Amino acid sequence: MTWIWTNAPALPVVLLLPAAIIIPLAALIDRRLARALALAASLAAVALGILNLVRVLADGPVRYFMGGWPPPIGIEYVLDPLSAFVILVVNAIGFLVLLHAGTPVARELPEAGQQVPYYAVAVLMLCGFNGIVVTGDFFNLYVWLEISSLSLYGLIAVGGRKAPVAAFRYLILGTIGACFYLLGLGFLFTMTGTLNMADLKAILPAVSAEPAVAVGLGLIVAGMGLKMALFPLHGWLPDAYTYAPSASSALIAPLGTKVGAYVLIRILFFVFGVGAAAKAFPLTTVVGWLAAGGILYGSVMAMAQRELKRMLAYSSIAQVGYIGLGIGLANPLGLIGAILHVMNHAAMKGLLFLVAGNFRTVLGHSDIARLDGSARRRMPWTTAAFAVGALSMIGIPPLAGFFSKWYLALGAVARKQWVFLAVILVSSLLNAVYFFRVLERVYLVKPDAEEDAPRTEVTASMRIPVLILAAALVLLGVLNAAIVKGVLAKVAAAALF
Amino acid sequence: MTEVLLGHYGYWFIFALVILGFYGMVVKRNLVKKLIGMNIFQVAIIMFFLSSAVKWQATIPIADPALGTSDPDLYISPLQHCLMLTAIVVAVATNGVAYALLIAIHKRFGTLHEDELLARMTHDLDLD
């Protein structure tokens, strides 16, 4: 047990990275091993995540020096309340999506040569996300970022006919983002001579007035803005999410952008801080206003979409905006709202994309205009879960989505940022417009053929994750006070306000 | 003015490379040219890092018995070089994935020119 504890920060990565390599090898023996191993590895990561979060909350942050080299020479991995929380969210959603993936992968990636790599690459991507979150070193973060991004491109590209084009576009933009990040890092490194986060945090105040630091930070924020699809850097997202196979988009949509948001939060509030220097160079304010624009843009565009996954993709741009808005508020309540929304949105979007996958599996399509009451009759559980997810997105209490809005609204009031408050509130109405459009069709539009459509609900492996997530939305909403007080208040207390 | 230009000529060179690469990625319509732009961009950043490692009249960071190890100013900084080795690996991997995608695109659409690609994609009626 103590062994696990002393090595805790490194374990998720050490577990997932070999798993990604073993999966294709094991598949040589029996193809079914691929899915089993991926599930086992991600389940173990969830278990580790729970264990780590509990221990971190009880005993405080844990630092782990890779290879025994202490920083600033070595690379350190740090588990603090923020990283432990985000890691648990990432792994939990990852596990549920992989659990769901069996049938959609078999259906949408019919070639045997695609299925095994899917699991391997999915686990590799999860590993990359874990690495990004847990590392305490900025260059190491870059490496993990690229590992996860390359996996992302692959996961998208195996989709339909147009998927490689979407993936390539994403690759170009994603690489620009990563390069901006690296360039920004170069500036910071030249000014401070360190890449360790804790070290940088200690040195930065001395040089924070230098223009080079400002340029570096600006580049990093721009790079991460691209990765998290912060408006107007969101161009890659709709096509990538739409054309990716269902099993991939359900994995990417809830997690991909969140990790970028995490990096922004980490840099802005835990390394750079919003002190005097930030006033001269109001990065968070810029992020906030862009996010506000993104919320409105994404919501309006979502209304215009005819295809469910594409609608959800635009909705993601809006939802990432909530996180950006929380960052832009730059106060503890806004930060709590942003991090809570990282979790809530991961659960909501995970659920909704899984439902889109179920639609595609059973109905063969996810066009909104072609949905009707037969969807509900054939899949009562799936559509019920969709309704829960939609209501949560709209922000009906006591579902989870309401409470992220609640904290963001509180943060906006505390800042007297009435425009942000109005944007948060108006966007729930816009959400209502595009989600009720779908709900109306599924629940109220009578099927063309009056024949009794047989109940062809999806298999248990596809139904259970959806239902778990729907239940989670209720639970996360009801228990939000416990999460906020137990975890996020600690995060906010450690942030540099 | 001249001092600003000449004193930092290395940086100006890198800056030009960054702009060139960015231009290629954003403006060029051929996907392979975009990729070439991406490579230039990446190389520019690698050079930027390496340039920060350079010290006047210092030598490569391998312990030389003639110089001893007491004065770090005699060696250029090794850290950036290690970092950039990793960055090069990342760049190579990115290129690998990118070319794989290009092959897939070419197989499906028979072109790598973005405008033609868009035209052929909109002709596809299926949403996938």
Place this chain on the structure above:
Amino acid sequence: MGTTFASPLPLLAVAVSLAAVPAILLSAKNRNLREFWTLAASLAKFAVVLSLLPAVLDGRLAETRLFELAPGVRLALKADAAGVFFALVASGLWILTSVYNIGYMRGLRERKQTRYYASFAVCLSSTVGVAFAANLLTFVLFYEILTVATYPLVVHKESAEAIRAGRKYLAYTLSAGVLLIAATAMIWLTAGRLEFVPGGFLSGSSLSAGTLKALFLLLLGGVGVKASIMPLHGWLPTAMVAPTPVSALLHAVAVVKSGVFGVVRVTGFVFGPRLMADMEFDTLLAGFAAATILTASLLAFREDNLKRRLAYSTVGHLSYIVLGMALVAPAAAAGSLLHLAFHATLKITLFFCAGAIYVNLHKDKVSELDGVGRIMPWTMAAFTLGAIGLAGIPPLNGFVSKWSLGLGALQAGRPTALALLVLSGILNAGYFFPIVRRAFFKKGAFPPGAREAAPTMVAPLVVTAGLSLALGLYPDLFFRFYRLASAVAASVFGGPGP
């Protein structure tokens, strides 16, 4: 103000109908069993609410404090006098509506009855939640659930018209919810408390006049939509496309009364009479209410569709209650609450009648009602009683509440309000009595064999009409409405206030 004691009863009152939802859904195949669950839940709910009554009359308030909804704000339910009053009305009339529902839904062979009954049960849960909510966040929580749970009922017919009505309904009510959330967030951050206090928890706080004004407008917008204060009333006549029992219980009792109950909470328990008067919110609110009463009464004349006419009448009567709260006088506040209950029994009678006529004769226009009274004497007799009551003529209960409101108007020194009430009474008589005249004194053509509606429909409407009469003769009958209303008024006006 009385003492508070911990008790699970308020929670039970909310939960009992929620617990019935799975039972209803599971017994979808067996409609008798399904309807049994609805009836059982409604009876149990009423019993629980009624069991809270003695304690409240003693000044002891049962309270359930649950987990924290957000740090510092608990999900808390408190059965205070106002809450018990509203919960009694809603849960009591649910029993009758449940009986009526069976006749109505089976009579029309409606589809998707399981969804219908389940949504009904959720609505009632959230209505009682609204009644018992001890703080603003809990109130918002139930208020929003009520919004969503009513939607399936509004669109029940699944026709294009119903879907449009549903959209309009959501547009109005969700926007209102957003305003309410904004106000709640602002109050929590600026005043640091959300707990309802008789006399107003904001009075005595150090908020600036501008903030208070903004808060009042936001809150008013939030509760004003469901309370149908003009110009926020547009959804209500449109929502009449819903099945009649829905209009009866939800659009005359539960949903709209949640809105006016919100007005009661906002004026009496958030701002309080002193702040209302100091900030001149009373004049503002009274102005809106007066305009609504007059306009709605006039618009009611124009409607030939019986249910829409009833809807405009509802809009007008809801504003009686709002006006009562705006007058800032004890008698007016008591009158407000009384009218909340008494308008409920009267209007539900009228809606039941409209539904019975529709199921029986498939007529829904006023102009088609010639001679209906001869075919359906019980129904139209009940209708007549309801109409008399709404016009405010003794000995029906509508007179009692109006009397109290009138007294309040004089207490507040606003005789114009009294004049308005009298005028509105005349207008009410003007748009209701012609219906009665048509039904009884004109001859109509009916298919042979046309007769009175099914007993499951007639019995509830006779009971509600009888109840209206009984409460008019003796307002404290059974449920001590009069004592409860007076207790609320006394607590709001005499309450210590913070």
